[in-house]
């Protein structure tokens with residue numbers, strides 16, 4: 604049964620530093636155990652703060668970045684290099700400064716890539732890339748850590764409450780009419796997210812308090828309430844985002 608931890612930090616800066624330190628330790632442990640590590644990145648302001656904190660953390664050298672596979676949980680379906688792409692923002696915040704193996708960095712396809720402006724084809728292409736590195740018949744790599752931000756509406760990745768993508772069973776899906784701009788995206792779906800060994804939900808600020816509180820209370824209609832790691836689910840919050848968390852949850 605998946606274990607849940609809820610860790611509350613004084614503010615967004617402390618949260619980002621703690622999440623970064625935890626991520627580096629987890630990647631180093633995965634490499635010690637199996638020689639490599641797979642991490643799934645997400646987008647948004649909080650995630651970008653975590654990436655910057657990883658760059659600033661001296662412990663980043665404890666990870667052999669040439670043996671890390673980087674995936675994305677979702678992407679805005681925009682041309683390569685667009686400043687609004689999650690990949691562009693992750694590269695600027697961290698990735699371009701790391702000695703990564705380019706063959707092990709797996710961005711979701713851009714809208715000017717081989718599939719042109721068809722997000723369904725782009726989603727299928729990414730599913731194929733995932734399957735190519737899968738160690739078994741699941742069609743997915745062994746994700747050691749899958750990072751998620753949390754939207755004010757309780758979305759994670761690009762899985763939005765009440766949107767058809769929330770019921771999708773294929774591992775990767777196109778998203779049209781996203782309530783959060785831009786309107787077209789690609790995303791891992793809830794079943795794919797829930798194959799990760801550890802799922803980390805990272806949220807900061809008062810505007811997330813209601814969604815975080817509802818998700819931790821088990822509000823079934825929220826994607827943030829529906830995600831869990833196979834071995835561990837970790838909520839990394841600042842005090843403002845944890846303000847409505849049920850008391851029993853904080854530890």
Ligand SMILES: O=C(O)[C@H](O)[C@@H](O)[C@H](O)[C@H](O)COP(=O)(O)O
Pocket residue numbers: 645646647648649650677678679689751752753754755758759760761783
């Ligand atoms: O593409 C995206 O926008 C993200 O993947 C999205 O899921 C994000 O993580 C949340 O909306 C939280 O964003 P903030 O951390 O900026 O509030």
